Amino acid sequence: MLETILAVKKQELQQLYLPEEQQTTRRSLRDSLLESPYIAGLIAEVKKASPSKGIIREDFNPTQIAADYNQAGVQAISVLTDQHFFQGHRDFLTTIKQNVDVPILRKDFIIDPVQVVESAYIGADAILLIGEALEARQLHELYNQAYDLGMEALVEVHSEETLDRVLNEFTPRIVGVNNRNLHTFETKLSQTERMASLVPEESLLVSESGIVNYEDVQDVVEYGAKAILVGESLMRQNQIVEGVQRLMNGVGES
Protein backbone atom coordinates (compact mmCIF):
# COMPACT_ATOMS: atom_id res chain seq x y z
CA MET A 1 0.00 0.00 0.00
CA LEU A 2 2.77 2.44 0.89
CA GLU A 3 4.22 2.03 -2.63
CA THR A 4 0.83 2.89 -4.16
CA ILE A 5 0.51 5.99 -1.99
CA LEU A 6 4.03 7.12 -2.89
CA ALA A 7 3.41 6.57 -6.61
CA VAL A 8 0.31 8.80 -6.45
CA LYS A 9 2.25 11.40 -4.45
CA LYS A 10 4.97 11.52 -7.13
CA GLN A 11 2.33 12.17 -9.78
CA GLU A 12 0.66 14.87 -7.70
CA LEU A 13 4.01 16.59 -7.25
CA GLN A 14 4.05 17.42 -10.96
CA GLN A 15 0.97 19.63 -10.48
CA LEU A 16 1.84 21.01 -7.07
CA TYR A 17 1.61 24.80 -6.82
CA LEU A 18 2.60 26.76 -3.77
CA PRO A 19 -0.21 28.63 -2.01
CA GLU A 20 0.09 32.14 -0.65
CA GLU A 21 2.49 32.12 2.30
CA GLN A 22 0.73 32.38 5.68
CA GLN A 23 2.30 34.76 8.19
CA THR A 24 2.42 32.55 11.25
CA THR A 25 4.24 32.08 14.53
CA ARG A 26 5.73 28.61 14.85
CA ARG A 27 4.90 26.58 17.96
CA SER A 28 7.20 23.84 19.26
CA LEU A 29 5.77 20.32 19.05
CA ARG A 30 8.51 18.84 21.22
CA ASP A 31 8.18 21.42 23.99
CA SER A 32 4.42 21.13 24.03
CA LEU A 33 4.54 17.33 24.30
CA LEU A 34 7.09 17.49 27.12
CA GLU A 35 4.89 19.92 29.05
CA SER A 36 1.87 17.60 29.08
CA PRO A 37 -0.02 17.32 32.39
CA TYR A 38 -1.07 13.78 31.42
CA ILE A 39 1.08 10.64 31.66
CA ALA A 40 1.99 11.28 27.99
CA GLY A 41 1.76 14.14 25.54
CA LEU A 42 -1.20 13.76 23.18
CA ILE A 43 -1.14 14.51 19.45
CA ALA A 44 -4.79 14.23 18.42
CA GLU A 45 -5.42 13.64 14.74
CA VAL A 46 -8.00 15.14 12.38
CA LYS A 47 -8.70 12.14 10.12
CA LYS A 48 -11.78 11.64 7.99
CA ALA A 49 -10.82 8.42 6.21
CA SER A 50 -7.92 6.02 5.77
CA PRO A 51 -6.83 3.30 3.36
CA SER A 52 -7.21 0.67 6.08
CA LYS A 53 -10.66 1.72 7.38
CA GLY A 54 -12.39 3.74 4.62
CA ILE A 55 -14.59 6.54 5.97
CA ILE A 56 -14.02 6.90 9.72
CA ARG A 57 -16.25 9.90 10.42
CA GLU A 58 -19.20 10.92 8.23
CA ASP A 59 -20.01 14.05 10.19
CA PHE A 60 -16.61 15.64 9.49
CA ASN A 61 -16.02 19.31 10.29
CA PRO A 62 -12.23 19.63 10.64
CA THR A 63 -12.29 23.11 12.19
CA GLN A 64 -14.85 22.09 14.83
CA ILE A 65 -13.01 18.86 15.62
CA ALA A 66 -9.76 20.79 16.08
CA ALA A 67 -11.52 23.37 18.28
CA ASP A 68 -12.84 20.52 20.44
CA TYR A 69 -9.34 19.01 20.70
CA ASN A 70 -8.00 22.41 21.69
CA GLN A 71 -10.70 22.84 24.32
CA ALA A 72 -9.95 19.34 25.65
CA GLY A 73 -6.34 20.35 26.31
CA VAL A 74 -4.44 18.23 23.78
CA GLN A 75 -0.75 19.08 23.35
CA ALA A 76 -0.79 19.10 19.52
CA ILE A 77 -3.05 18.44 16.55
CA SER A 78 -2.13 16.30 13.56
CA VAL A 79 -3.89 17.23 10.34
CA LEU A 80 -4.00 14.77 7.46
CA THR A 81 -3.61 16.85 4.31
CA ASP A 82 -3.53 14.00 1.76
CA GLN A 83 -6.68 14.16 -0.39
CA HIS A 84 -6.52 10.99 -2.41
CA PHE A 85 -6.31 8.38 0.35
CA PHE A 86 -7.40 10.25 3.51
CA GLN A 87 -9.84 12.88 2.17
CA GLY A 88 -7.79 15.58 3.82
CA HIS A 89 -6.78 18.99 2.42
CA ARG A 90 -3.97 21.46 3.02
CA ASP A 91 -6.56 24.21 3.56
CA PHE A 92 -7.81 22.32 6.63
CA LEU A 93 -4.41 22.86 8.21
CA THR A 94 -4.30 26.58 7.46
CA THR A 95 -7.75 27.17 8.94
CA ILE A 96 -7.07 25.00 11.98
CA LYS A 97 -3.78 26.77 12.70
CA GLN A 98 -5.65 30.09 12.86
CA ASN A 99 -8.26 28.71 15.27
CA VAL A 100 -6.26 26.87 17.93
CA ASP A 101 -3.22 27.62 20.07
CA VAL A 102 -1.37 24.29 20.02
CA PRO A 103 1.28 23.12 17.52
CA ILE A 104 0.05 21.61 14.25
CA LEU A 105 1.68 18.56 12.69
CA ARG A 106 1.24 18.17 8.94
CA LYS A 107 0.51 14.48 8.30
CA ASP A 108 1.22 13.65 4.68
CA PHE A 109 3.69 11.71 2.58
CA ILE A 110 6.55 14.16 2.17
CA ILE A 111 9.15 13.04 -0.33
CA ASP A 112 10.29 16.29 -1.97
CA PRO A 113 11.72 19.64 -0.77
CA VAL A 114 8.87 21.55 -2.40
CA GLN A 115 6.42 19.86 0.01
CA VAL A 116 8.50 21.10 2.95
CA VAL A 117 8.24 24.65 1.62
CA GLU A 118 4.52 24.09 1.05
CA SER A 119 4.17 22.91 4.68
CA ALA A 120 5.82 26.10 5.95
CA TYR A 121 3.63 28.24 3.67
CA ILE A 122 0.38 26.67 4.88
CA GLY A 123 1.33 27.26 8.53
CA ALA A 124 2.54 23.86 9.77
CA ASP A 125 4.62 23.76 12.93
CA ALA A 126 5.98 20.30 12.23
CA ILE A 127 5.98 17.76 9.43
CA LEU A 128 5.94 13.98 9.32
CA LEU A 129 8.86 12.22 7.63
CA ILE A 130 8.39 8.48 7.12
CA GLY A 131 11.50 6.31 7.35
CA GLU A 132 9.96 3.55 5.24
CA ALA A 133 9.30 6.08 2.43
CA LEU A 134 12.71 7.75 2.18
CA GLU A 135 16.42 7.03 1.92
CA ALA A 136 18.14 8.04 5.16
CA ARG A 137 20.18 10.78 3.46
CA GLN A 138 17.11 12.19 1.75
CA LEU A 139 15.17 12.09 5.03
CA HIS A 140 18.00 13.94 6.79
CA GLU A 141 17.99 16.66 4.11
CA LEU A 142 14.22 17.16 4.37
CA TYR A 143 14.57 17.18 8.17
CA ASN A 144 17.26 19.91 8.06
CA GLN A 145 15.18 21.89 5.59
CA ALA A 146 12.19 21.76 7.95
CA TYR A 147 14.25 23.03 10.89
CA ASP A 148 15.85 25.74 8.70
CA LEU A 149 12.33 26.94 7.90
CA GLY A 150 11.45 27.10 11.62
CA MET A 151 9.47 23.87 11.77
CA GLU A 152 10.17 20.55 13.51
CA ALA A 153 9.88 17.01 12.16
CA LEU A 154 8.43 13.83 13.57
CA VAL A 155 10.56 11.03 12.11
CA GLU A 156 8.41 7.93 11.90
CA VAL A 157 9.68 4.36 11.69
CA HIS A 158 7.97 1.02 11.91
CA SER A 159 10.77 -1.53 11.87
CA GLU A 160 14.09 -1.98 13.62
CA GLU A 161 15.81 -2.00 10.21
CA THR A 162 14.44 1.41 9.31
CA LEU A 163 15.30 2.87 12.70
CA ASP A 164 18.82 1.54 12.32
CA ARG A 165 19.17 3.13 8.87
CA VAL A 166 17.99 6.50 10.18
CA LEU A 167 20.20 6.43 13.28
CA ASN A 168 23.23 5.62 11.16
CA GLU A 169 22.60 8.94 9.40
CA PHE A 170 21.52 11.19 12.33
CA THR A 171 19.61 11.39 15.62
CA PRO A 172 16.16 12.96 15.20
CA ARG A 173 14.82 15.07 18.07
CA ILE A 174 11.41 13.39 17.80
CA VAL A 175 10.99 9.73 16.80
CA GLY A 176 7.61 8.11 16.18
CA VAL A 177 7.19 4.36 16.25
CA ASN A 178 4.21 3.57 14.07
CA ASN A 179 2.47 0.51 15.51
CA ARG A 180 0.84 0.06 12.09
CA ASN A 181 2.73 -1.69 9.31
CA LEU A 182 2.01 0.53 6.30
CA HIS A 183 2.31 -2.42 3.90
CA THR A 184 -0.01 -4.88 5.64
CA PHE A 185 -1.94 -2.53 8.03
CA GLU A 186 -1.31 -4.97 10.88
CA THR A 187 -1.34 -2.82 14.03
CA LYS A 188 0.09 -3.92 17.39
CA LEU A 189 1.20 -1.82 20.34
CA SER A 190 3.94 -4.35 21.04
CA GLN A 191 5.82 -2.67 18.18
CA THR A 192 6.50 0.23 20.56
CA GLU A 193 7.62 -2.26 23.20
CA ARG A 194 10.06 -3.90 20.74
CA MET A 195 11.51 -0.64 19.51
CA ALA A 196 11.57 1.65 22.57
CA SER A 197 14.94 0.59 23.94
CA LEU A 198 16.53 1.18 20.50
CA VAL A 199 15.43 4.83 20.40
CA PRO A 200 18.13 7.17 21.77
CA GLU A 201 17.46 8.89 25.13
CA GLU A 202 17.64 12.33 23.54
CA SER A 203 14.89 11.53 21.03
CA LEU A 204 11.37 12.08 22.30
CA LEU A 205 9.50 8.84 21.62
CA VAL A 206 5.95 9.02 20.22
CA SER A 207 3.86 5.86 19.95
CA GLU A 208 1.56 6.11 16.91
CA SER A 209 -1.57 4.25 15.78
CA GLY A 210 -3.91 1.71 17.30
CA ILE A 211 -4.26 3.42 20.69
CA VAL A 212 -7.87 3.09 21.81
CA ASN A 213 -8.19 3.54 25.60
CA TYR A 214 -6.42 4.56 28.79
CA GLU A 215 -5.04 1.06 29.29
CA ASP A 216 -3.30 1.32 25.90
CA VAL A 217 -1.87 4.71 26.91
CA GLN A 218 -0.55 3.21 30.15
CA ASP A 219 0.97 0.30 28.23
CA VAL A 220 2.90 2.39 25.70
CA VAL A 221 4.07 4.76 28.46
CA GLU A 222 5.35 1.74 30.35
CA TYR A 223 7.22 0.66 27.19
CA GLY A 224 8.93 4.09 27.10
CA ALA A 225 6.75 6.41 25.00
CA LYS A 226 6.64 10.02 26.15
CA ALA A 227 3.82 10.93 23.77
CA ILE A 228 1.09 9.29 21.69
CA LEU A 229 -0.55 10.01 18.35
CA VAL A 230 -4.22 9.04 18.19
CA GLY A 231 -6.60 9.31 15.25
CA GLU A 232 -9.37 6.82 14.70
CA SER A 233 -10.46 6.15 18.28
CA LEU A 234 -10.96 9.89 18.94
CA MET A 235 -12.58 10.47 15.57
CA ARG A 236 -15.22 7.86 16.42
CA GLN A 237 -16.31 9.76 19.57
CA ASN A 238 -19.59 11.67 19.44
CA GLN A 239 -18.33 13.98 22.18
CA ILE A 240 -14.70 14.69 21.37
CA VAL A 241 -13.86 16.64 24.55
CA GLU A 242 -15.15 13.85 26.80
CA GLY A 243 -13.42 11.29 24.57
CA VAL A 244 -10.06 12.97 25.11
CA GLN A 245 -10.62 13.08 28.90
CA ARG A 246 -11.51 9.37 28.97
CA LEU A 247 -8.48 8.45 26.86
CA MET A 248 -6.01 10.45 28.93
CA ASN A 249 -7.44 10.04 32.45
CA GLY A 250 -9.33 6.76 32.23
CA VAL A 251 -12.29 8.63 33.71
CA GLY A 252 -15.68 7.22 32.75
CA GLU A 253 -14.29 4.07 31.13
CA SER A 254 -16.30 0.93 31.73
Ligand SMILES: O=C(O)c1ccccc1NCC(=O)[C@H](O)[C@H](O)COP(=O)(O)O
Ligand atom coordinates in the same frame (compact mmCIF):
# COMPACT_ATOMS: atom_id res chain seq x y z
O1 LIG B 1 -4.34 4.83 8.90
C1 LIG B 1 -4.07 4.17 7.88
O2 LIG B 1 -4.83 3.30 7.41
C2 LIG B 1 -2.80 4.41 7.12
C3 LIG B 1 -2.55 3.66 5.99
C4 LIG B 1 -1.39 3.88 5.24
C5 LIG B 1 -0.50 4.86 5.62
C6 LIG B 1 -0.75 5.61 6.77
C7 LIG B 1 -1.88 5.40 7.51
N1 LIG B 1 -2.17 6.16 8.63
C8 LIG B 1 -1.44 7.29 9.03
C9 LIG B 1 -1.16 7.29 10.48
O3 LIG B 1 -0.02 7.26 10.84
C10 LIG B 1 -2.30 7.28 11.45
O4 LIG B 1 -3.33 8.10 10.95
C11 LIG B 1 -1.96 7.78 12.85
O5 LIG B 1 -0.85 7.16 13.37
C12 LIG B 1 -3.16 7.53 13.78
O6 LIG B 1 -3.50 6.16 13.79
P1 LIG B 1 -4.87 5.65 14.41
O7 LIG B 1 -4.97 6.18 15.81
O8 LIG B 1 -4.80 4.16 14.38
O9 LIG B 1 -5.96 6.20 13.55
